[in-house]
Amino acid sequence: MLYKLPEETLILQDTVKRFVDNELIPLERKFPERPNSYELPEDVFLELTAKVHEMGLTARETPEDAGGAGLGTLDNCIVTEQVHRSTAGCSVFSATFASMLYELGTEEQKERYLVPSVKGEFHGASAFSEPGAGGDLAGIQTTIEKTDDGWVINGNKCWIFKAKTARFILVLTRLKGTERHDGLQWVIVDSDAPGFKVGREQKMIHGQNTYELFFDNCIVDEKQLLGKQGQAWSSGTDYLFSGRIQIAARALGIADRCLEMAKEYAKIRHTFGKPLSSRQAIQWMIADSALELHSCRLLVYDTALRAQEGEKVYTETAMAKLSATEMVAKVVDRAMQIHGAAGLSDESILERCYRDVRPMRIYEGTSEALRSMIARDLLK
Numbered sequence: 001m002l003y004k005l006p007e008e009t010l011i012l013q014d015t016v017k018r019f020v021d022n023e024l025i026p027l028e029r030k031f032p033e034r035p036n037s038y039e040l041p042e043d044v045f046l047e048l049t050a051k052v053h054e055m056g057l058t059a060r061e062t063p064e065d066a067g068g069a070g071l072g073t074l075d076n077c078i079v080t081e082q083v084h085r086s087t088a089g090c091s092v093f094s095a096t097f098a099s100m101l102y103e104l105g106t107e108e109q110k111e112r113y114l115v116p117s118v119k120g121e122f123h124g125a126s127a128f129s130e131p132g133a134g135g136d137l138a139g140i141q142t143t144i145e146k147t148d149d150g151w152v153i154n155g156n157k158c159w160i161f162k163a164k165t166a167r168f169i170l171v172l173t174r175l176k177g178t179e180r181h182d183g184l185q186w187v188i189v190d191s192d193a194p195g196f197k198v199g200r201e202q203k204m205i206h207g208q209n210t211y212e213l214f215f216d217n218c219i220v221d222e223k224q225l226l227g228k229q230g231q232a233w234s235s236g237t238d239y240l241f242s243g244r245i246q247i248a249a250r251a252l253g254i255a256d257r258c259l260e261m262a263k264e265y266a267k268i269r270h271t272f273g274k275p276l277s278s279r280q281a282i283q284w285m286i287a288d289s290a291l292e293l294h295s296c297r298l299l300v301y302d303t304a305l306r307a308q309e310g311e312k313v314y315t316e317t318a319m320a321k322l323s324a325t326e327m328v329a330k331v332v333d334r335a336m337q338i339h340g341a342a343g344l345s346d347e348s349i350l351e352r353c354y355r356d357v358r359p360m361r362i363y364e365g366t367s368e369a370l371r372s373m374i375a376r377d378l379l380k
């Protein structure tokens with residue numbers, strides 16, 4: 001059980017907090033036309049990523065022997081939380097989804113895909129969702145089979161983030177003829193592989209759009225298969241779910257900022273001759289938000305520390321992601337309510353936070369799927 005953050009974690013927290021306050025928050029008003037919270041003009045982005053590199057936080061979750069900063073889960077959560085107090089430039093601290101390649105990849109795969117991704121030379125995407133199966137991963141129908149020409153993939157994917165600019169895609173397929181949890185197979189598909197095509201852009205509420213992918217007799221070499229053949233369910237899904245605790249940390253950061261804004265605004269906005277902060281209805285909204293944020297923070301930090309120490313905390317991680325993403329939705333909503341019309345307009349970052357938090361209850365485990373998982377574990 002975690003009662004106090006370790007000294008070095010507090011130093012890291014303070015360093016990133018100052019960077020966010022001084023470098024990122026001032027950018028929020030500078031590029032209001034940007035379609036989402038992550039996008040920045042390229043020159044600004046490069047300048048900031050160089051500063052992050054100087055701080056030693058590039059590819060922060062990737063182990064040091066693969067060129068990353070090698071932060072543990074708790075430290076990583078602390079950075080994520082601080083970074084998401086700003087709606088500008090979170091991508092400069094963006095984590096590469098390297099853990100699956102690191103754990104399952106051959107030396108050749110790591111050299112070809114992991115090392116350049118960590119250096120920021122290019123990025124990949126990860127594709128498991130399909131029109132017929134998203135939350136129910138074992139229902140995917142994209143097949144792979146061995147032929148004289150190589151391994152052939154057929155099927156299509158949807159909702160794939162960053163697919164348009166990705167140099168490679170980690171694609172979840174199934175060995176032809178298998179069903180449900182048997183025969184699932186990760187494959188690394190290069191963006192120029194024959195028979196592979198990125199389709200329509202699928203616009204999203206928060207501006208971070210996704211894409212459809214098509215595999216029409218797409219041929220890949222055997223060395224593109226990732227992990228033990230047909231065993232992606234047992235060896236590859238952990239990595240898929242490892243981002244959940246970071247989403248919970250992201251929710252903490254957004255909630256923290258929105259609560260701060262709600263408190264500030266309640267003190268300066270006067271109605272009927274008194275500040276909003278003197279009204280019980282407003283005080284209770286602030287009190288509820290602070291209470292819920294604090295409870296979630298304890299759950300997230302405790303789970304992250306246990307994960308960092310090597311404990312298997314699947315259920316706790318599901319609890320942390322579920323409670324933090326549901327908490328942040330309420331905190332942003334209350335902050336908006338306190339701001340009145342000002343909270344709905346693009347003159348405040350609140351409308352952006354409102355859009356940013358909605359998808360969090362859907363990707364990387366819907367709230368319903370997480371509740372089922374928690375209950376299954378408790379009742380087994």
Ligand SMILES: Cc1cc2nc3c(=O)[nH]c(=O)nc-3n(C[C@H](O)[C@H](O)[C@H](O)COP(=O)(O)OP(=O)(O)OC[C@H]3O[C@@H](n4cnc5c(N)ncnc54)[C@H](O)[C@@H]3O)c2cc1C
Nearest residue numbers: 126127128129133134135136159160161359363366368369
């Ligand atoms: C912004 C965004 C980015 C994404 N990026 C990617 C990406 O990069 N790569 C990728 O592969 N996918 C990505 N996804 C897809 C995401 O993983 C899926 O949306 C998610 O897994 C849910 O699947 P689904 O949308 O098909 O919903 P479904 O699985 O069809 O579920 C629909 C609803 O029914 C509920 N439900 C389903 N089954 C049950 C049940 N048994 N009992 C009770 N309720 C149930 C669900 O909780 C949900 O509320 C992204 C999604 C979003 C929103």
